[in-house]
Every structure is written in C-alpha cells, then in structure tokens.
Amino acid sequence: MNTGRYAALAILVFSLSIAASCVTKQPVVGLRQRVMPGSSVAVIVDHPNNIKNLVVARFIGKNYQVTAFNAADIYEMKDVFDIKDFKKVSYNVGVKDDDKSLLAMERSFDSIYKLHVYNFELSKAETLAQIRQKWNVRYLILLDLKDWEDVCWGRAISLDTFEIVWVENYPTRFGDTPERIVDHFIASMSGGK
Amino acid sequence: MRRIIAPLLLFALVAAVSDAAPRKPVVAFGYLANETENAAFGFIEVIFPKSFAHSIANRYDVEVRDPVEVDALLKKSKQSLKKSYNYVELPELVDAIKAEVFINGSYAVMKDNRIRVSLNIFTKGSNEVFTFTNVDRMETDISKIVDRVSVIIMNYFEEDSYRAHEIALGSRFGILTNLDNLELNRLYGAFMKRNCPVAALQGNHLRTYLGDKSIESFKYMRTGGTSFAAITDWRKIKLHRGTWSGPRRERRVELVKRVYRVFENDYPEIKWNILDNMEDAFRGNMDYLMIIGFSGNRNSAWVRCVDVRAKDFVWMRDGYRAGKGDPVTSIADRIIDSMTAPVKNPFQAGASGEK
DSSP states (O other), X not given: OHHHHHHXXXXXXXXXXXXXXXXXXXXXXXXXXXXXXXXXXXXXEOSOHHHHHHHHHHHHHTXXXXXXXXXXXXXXXXGTOOHHHHHHHHHHTOBOOSHHHHHHHHHHHHHHHHHHHHHHHHHHHHHHHHHHHHHOOOEEEEEEOOOTTSEEEEEEEETTTOBEEEXXXXXXXXXXXXXXXXXXXXXXXXXXX | OOTTHHHHHHHHHHHHHSSSOOOOOEEEEEEEEEOOXXXXXXXXXXXXXXXXXXXXXXXXXXXXXXXXXXXXXXXHTTOOOOSOOOGGGHHHHHHHTTOSEEEEEEEEEOTTSEEEEEEEEEETTTOEEEEEEEEEEOOSSHHHHHHHHHHHHHHHHHHSEEESSOOOTTOOEEEEESOOHHHHHHHHHHHHHTTOOEESSSTTSSSOOOOTTGGGGGGSEEOSSOEEEEOOOGGGOOBOOSTTTHHHHHHHHHHHHHHHHHHHHSHHHHHHHHHHHHHHHTTTOOXXXXXXXXXXXXXXXXXXXXXXXXXXXXXXXXEEEOOSSOHHHHHHHHHHHHHHSXXXXXXXXXXXOOO
8 A cells, every 4th residue: 555655656756857857948038139140259158179169160150250268257256255264264263152143143144245246246247348348249158058858058148238138948859969059049049040 | 924914813813722811913113213303393203103003903903002002011111112223122122012013213304395204114033124215205194104104014014025116117137046047048038028128147157156045145135225134133242252362363353343344334335336336337237136036946936126226125025936837937927027016005995916
C-alpha cells in the first residue's frame, strides 16, 4: 500500500518538475527596436576564443560593424569594493552576541550592501556611456550559447537610450550548431524572424 | 488578508476562543505633531488623529483609542504621550497601551497653501514601521484631508500596498531583481510586451549577482518622506571593550562605529547622491528604479519603486502571487496591471483599484 503511495507521489513530483522545466524552456522574444545590419555593435560572450571568433564572424558576415571586446565581463562587481570584508571585520570586533545587536548590525550591512549594488550599477552605466563615446558603439549585445536541450539567451541594449531593445530565450533544437543559433539571434534582433 | 488585517483578525479569534472576556483588537493613535511655524494650526494636532480614528472605527471591527485616551492610559503608569517617538520606542509603547497597531505622525501647513501630513504605522510584533508623507492642497474642509490620508492608511491595511500615484505605461524602468538570465529575459519580455521600456540596469551583465537572500536587503527602503523600515535599537549594541582590549582592538572598534555611523545616519543622503549620478549616467532615460523580489520558487513577489527624479519612494506592495503558466511572466503582468490601476479608494462603493 505504502509502495503505491510512494510511487504516486514520485510520479506527481516528476510530473511537476517536468511541467516546471517546460515553463522555463519556453521561448521568449521581445523586440522594441531593430538592430539592423550595418549598425555598430559590441558583442559580449563568455565562451572559449574559438566560439567568440565564430560569433563575431557571423556578425561581420551579416554586415555588422563589430567592435572587439575581450570581455568575459567588462565590469566585475569585486572592482567596486569587497563588501564581505566589512561583514567579517564587524563580527570580529566582538559585538555583543544577542538578537538586537545582530539585527542592528545586519541593517548596517544591508545598507552598505545596497549602496554597493547601486554603485556597481552606476559604474556599469558609466562604462556603457564610455563604450558609446570612445568606440561609437550603438548596441551592446550579450549572448549565451548552450548545448542541445538547454536554452540559449540573448539581449541587445541601445547605448543611445540605455534601453533593452531585444531579448530572446531560444531553446536549442536537435541539429542546431553554434553558427545556426547565432544566425537565428541575428535574424531575430534585426526583425527578420 | 494582509500584514495588518491578518494580525488583527488573529487577535480577535484568539480573544474569542479564550476564557477571558473577548476584546477587540486595538488601534491606538498618538498625536500628529504640529510642525508649522504658525501656532494657529495647532488645533489640528488632536483633531486629525481623532478623525483618522473615526474613519478606521467606521470601517473595521476594532477598538480605537485617540490620543487623549492613550495619554490617560499612560498616565496610570506615570508616563505621558509624547509628541513624537523614535521607532525603537514603539514596541514598548504598544505593550504599555495594550494596542495592536499604533499610528502617529506630524503635519505642517506650507506657505503655498499646501499641507504635509506624515504618518508612522507600527503593528505589534512586526518590527517594521511604515512611514508615508502626503503633500497636497490645504482644504478648508478638514475632512477632505482626513479622507485623502485615510485612503493611504486603508490601502496599506488591506492590500499591503502603498502607491503615491498611478504609474503610466511607457514609463522607463530600471529593474533590480533576483532572477537568473533566462528568467530575467522572461521578465523583460513581459514588460516590453506591455509597452514598458526597460533600462539596462541589471540586464547589461552576463551574470546575475543578486540572489534570493540578498534581494531581501532591498525590502526595506528609506527616503526623506516615505519609508518602510525595520526597527533596530542602536542603544542596545554593546561593543566589548575594556583595559584588556589594547590599542589595536580599540582602533577596530572605532572603525566599526564610524562605519555604522556613516552608513546608518548618512545612508539616505549617500544613496540619493548615487541615484543622482545614476540618473546622469543614464542621461534621463530611467524614470523609476523598481526592485522586484521573487521567492525562491518564483511563485510570489514583492515590489518597491522609487521615482528617480523626485527621489521619492512611490510604490510598495507585497504578496504578488503567480497565476497560470510561467510564474515570472504572470507576476510581471500583475505588477504592470496594479501599477497602472487607479489608486483604490475604500470610501467609494464599488471603487475600482489595484488587483
């Protein structure tokens, strides 16, 4: 009897996880402004160099002006300052170990953390403005390529308005190659699909 | 049922099933301190809270206590009702006056024929204080001002919600949230579909750095006029020191104290300076900074929203629940629906409002 109940429970959990997985793998496309061939773009991908070259080559092949960024990340959070250091110092100085003391400390930590996040976002915004001014890049494109049965995603940001102008989640199909996926993204952001 | 209504109902239920004579939950009012230079407006100090108390009593099955009654209660324990309270004093106060909710605040009649009313709402056991400021026309009919402010109180009571005003579609949002990149695209996609431009605040990054725990830091928000804050009693912090501690330890203690002072007392100002710079960096392309905290399973969420230009905390709401389909998209749709809906007026029968 118990075995039957466990089996039913297992089937239910399995079904729910499949359903959740289906939801997360649904394709998403949002396009507010076309990123047309001929535009000056910077492409950010966090992959080995051969894949980076492949991605850039596909964009060049579609007549985009691609500015090279050796950028796994053009900005790192740890560059702003290391928030964890403060937490360590504050706990080490021997604040009385009761709930109220810890609560007050947590609030200070939260304040610093929030300022840290705001500062980080500010730094990134300033970096984007510099990319626009120094290299005359109009769009920043972020791509993340994944294997079959996983979901690739891409995003384009207009550096004129700082607006996210294109997003896509693309579930990889059987037979997709990196070239086909990048071509699909290019067609999608340029309004071709 | 929401943050305040739920405790009130629970209290009523416990009181009903206990052997003691049943007691209605108590909503107590302190003074609204007159901060106007002209003392002629001092008469409103007690009239306002009495009127708010009357509004609340008309709508909910609660017992209300106006400032005169609260003061009389405190006098029994050789205390008196003060014009204003620090947040840290509120938990002890509600115990002393045996109330479940305490509301007090201040007002000032301004030179341009407007009035500023600020209220603090504290619920026993919550350790949270919601403070809001309403600046609007000075009416000759005081009841109009009371209604205006009561609407805000009741929306907070019933919906866990505060909205200074409707937020129009087409406004540009910078969003901070705890979603990974695929989820972030689903959120952005939902906003884009509804004609809400999204500024590249978090989405300009390949990795998500805000997690389910760290986003909770943003749940509390402080601005000059409106805030939702956790109560922390700084007086009770004890940093161990003595003759045994030595100069190195003393230096570290002093450092920590200085850091606390800067990031506690000067926090709002530092934050606004950063937001000023952010507005400059985005060259005016971001109207609102919206923080959306999703639960770990993404089935519920809360929202905080700041008007970047006015530097005003304009919207907060807890308890968004996902509907059918993708929870992130569903919650995003509900957020957009509620931000554009007219602010609900509980005094108007059949009034539409945020869902």
